[in-house]
Amino acid sequence: MGDEKQYLGGFEETVLLAIMRLGSNAYGMTIRQTVEEASGRATSIGAVYTTLERLEQKGFVSSRQGESTPERGGRAKKYFTIEGAGARALDDAQQVRDLLRGGLRPAGGVV
Amino acid sequence: MNKHALEAVRRVYELRMAELRVAERRVDELEVDLRAVERKVAERRVVELVAARREVERKAVERKAAERKAAELRVAALDAELRLDKLEAELKQREVEQATSKQATTTVTQHPPEFAAYLLWYLPKAVRENVIGDLEEEFSIVQKRFGRRKAVIWYYYQVGASFWPFAVSGVKKLIAWGLVGWIGEAIRRFIP
Numbered sequence: 054m055g056d057e058k059q060y061l062g063g064f065e066e067t068v069l070l071a072i073m074r075l076g077s078n079a080y081g082m083t084i085r086q087t088v089e090e091a092s093g094r095a096t097s098i099g100a101v102y103t104t105l106e107r108l109e110q111k112g113f114v115s116s117r118q119g120e121s122t123p124e125r126g127g128r129a130k131k132y133f134t135i136e137g138a139g140a141r142a143l144d145d146a147q148q149v150r151d152l153l154r155g156g157l158r159p160a161g162g163v164v
Numbered sequence: 165m166n167k168h169a170l171e172a173v174r175r176v177y178e179l180r181m182a183e184l185r186v187a188e189r190r191v192d193e194l195e196v197d198l199r200a201v202e203r204k205v206a207e208r209r210v211v212e213l214v215a216a217r218r219e220v221e222r223k224a225v226e227r228k229a230a231e232r233k234a235a236e237l238r239v240a241a242l243d244a245e246l247r248l249d250k251l252e253a254e255l256k257q258r259e260v261e262q263a264t265s266k267q268a269t270t271t272v273t274q275h276p277p278e279f280a281a282y283l284l285w286y287l288p289k290a291v292r293e294n295v296i297g298d299l300e301e302e303f304s305i306v307q308k309r310f311g312r313r314k315a316v317i318w319y320y321y322q323v324g325a326s327f328w329p330f331a332v333s334g335v336k337k338l339i340a341w342g343l344v345g346w347i348g349e350a351i352r353r354f355i356p
Contacts, residue, residue, distance in 0.1 A: 080294075081294055081297075082301055097325030097328075097329065099325060099327060100325070102295055102326075103330055103333045104329075106290070106291065124300070126275075126296070126300045129294075129297065130294070
């Protein structure tokens, strides 16, 4: 059971990639903005946090409390870091996609 | 030669001499006239030269005045440039002060709508503080960029759209706990 692979959902993968891209500045607001800019679709902070919660339960990301700022009404930031399992899950998802995508034209059909 | 002939020659001689004297007088008069004309020409020339010299002197004075004026204008231009630089610096300083003042004012008035913020207190406790903090931080950014009205609409959208994922997540957890399954099974038993 321990070796059972945990697959990534589409939005989970997007959020993981956003965290990876943001590096040490990955917290709720920046992740939401990055996902929204990359996908071009309106993304709610609630969707981001439920996904982050799920990813944390799966062990793909870890979180730590950051500094509080006046702009946030004195509330602390919660920074997220991608874990080894998360990075592996991203690689797996990429491999699956490459495997299925191989020999296909971008618009569909076989090369 | 008789006496009459001699008298006639003498008269002719005197006549010619008288004519000579007249001619000499005429020459003298012409000479005087010539000198007078020459003198007048010379005087006129002198007057013209004096006028020309005065004109040259006047032009020189004008040139000096123009040069002095140009120098004054150069100094004035430099002075104006310096004043312009000073004014620009003051303007920049004032803009910075105004921006700082505006920022300070904005910081005071950039709180999100209270009712929407109140709704967020119904979010799960684990994420509540982070969600409220993130939204408040981004609210001030949206407000600076698009104005308060759009920022309020954006905030309400975020609050509204944020409940749905948590609701779905909650239901999924309930299913995972088996509570919904148990209720479903119970209902199924009661329905023929």
